Amino acid sequence: MLPKDDTPPAPPLRVWRHKSVLKLLADHQATDPVAVIRRLARAKVQEAKAALWHGPPFEPEHLASWMGITVQPAVEDIRADARIFPNANLDLMLEYNPATPRQRIRFSICHEIVHTFFSDCYEMERRRGQKADFDPVHAEFERLCNIGAAELLMPWDDFTERMNVRPIDGSLILRLQEDFDVSLEACLNRIVDLSPLPCAVVLFGEKYSKKELRLGAGSVREFDLGLASQRPKLRVAYSRNSTSWTAYIPKSKSVPLADSAVYKCIGRSSFANGKEYWDFLNLNLKVYATELPLVTQKSYPSVAAYIELV
Numbered sequence: 001m002l003p004k005d006d007t008p009p010a011p012p013l014r015v016w017r018h019k020s021v022l023k024l025l026a027d028h029q030a031t032d033p034v035a036v037i038r039r040l041a042r043a044k045v046q047e048a049k050a051a052l053w054h055g056p057p058f059e060p061e062h063l064a065s066w067m068g069i070t071v072q073p074a075v076e077d078i079r080a081d082a083r084i085f086p087n088a089n090l091d092l093m094l095e096y097n098p099a100t101p102r103q104r105i106r107f108s109i110c111h112e113i114v115h116t117f118f119s120d121c122y123e124m125e126r127r128r129g130q131k132a133d134f135d136p137v138h139a140e141f142e143r144l145c146n147i148g149a150a151e152l153l154m155p156w157d158d159f160t161e162r163m164n165v166r167p168i169d170g171s172l173i174l175r176l177q178e179d180f181d182v183s184l185e186a187c188l189n190r191i192v193d194l195s196p197l198p199c200a201v202v203l204f205g206e207k208y209s210k211k212e213l214r215l216g217a218g219s220v221r222e223f224d225l226g227l228a229s230q231r232p233k234l235r236v237a238y239s240r241n242s243t244s245w246t247a248y249i250p251k252s253k254s255v256p257l258a259d260s261a262v263y264k265c266i267g268r269s270s271f272a273n274g275k276e277y278w279d280f281l282n283l284n285l286k287v288y289a290t291e292l293p294l295v296t297q298k299s300y301p302s303v304a305a306y307i308e309l310v
C-alpha cells in the first residue's frame, strides 16, 4: 500500500475576475490588486493624518467625513452590515446597521470607504442590489475591501510600533485590540499580516469528522447503542498566516492534544497558553488561545488561537 500522500496542495492560481478589480488593475497599470489596495489605503491614511486624523483608536466616521462621505445609521433593514451609495446629487452616503456590535460597525465603515478606491464605485453600487446572495467573484472583491479596511482602521506604522514592543502574548493581543478598538479576529489577522515571524491565526469550531458522523456521533442512534454522548472535537475552520510561515494548515484537522491551550481557554475569560507539539503540522508551537465572543447560541467558530514557531 502506498504511504499517505501528505503533499500540501499547490496554492490556487490567483486569477482576478471581478470587473471592478480588473478596472482597478488597468487604472493603475498593475498586476496585483492587493498591493494596489494596500498602497491606496496607506496613502489615504497618511493624507488624513496630515489633516489631523489621529489615533489609535482611529475614528472611521471622521475619516469618512473628511472624505466628504455622509455616515448615518440605517433606518430600515439594509440586509448588510453597511452600504455606500450616491444620492441624487451624487454625494456619497454611507449607512450602517446600528444593531451590529460597535467594533464591527467601525470595520464596516472602513470597508465601505475602500469601495470608493475603485473608479467604477458609483456604477458598482447601482448594480449591487441585483447580486445573488453568494457570488464567488463578488466575494473576491469584498475580500480585497476587507484588506483595505484593516489598513485604514489599524494603520501599519502605528500597529507595528505597538506590536513590536515585546514578543506576542495574550495580554499584548488584548492590548492591541483595545487600543485600536477592533474585534479580536480583525486584530489577530492584522498581527499575522504585519509580523515578520512565522506565525498564524487559526479559528476552531466544534465539528464531527466524516468518520465520526458515519459511526453515528451526535445522532439519536448514539444513545440507542448506549454509547456515552461524544462532544465534537475542535477542528480548524479558518487560518491565515504570516508571509514567513510555510506549513500548510489543513481545514477540519482537530487539535491534537486534549490539554491544549485551545481546549483550556474554554470557560475562561482570558487567554490560555502553552508550548505544544501539533502532529498534523509536525511543529513545535507557542500557542495563545481564547474563546471568541458568542454571537449566537451556536456560534461557529468558537476559539481563536495565535500560533508561532518555537
Ligand SMILES: [Zn+2]
Binding pocket: 111, 112, 115, 142, 145
Ligand atoms: Zn463591500
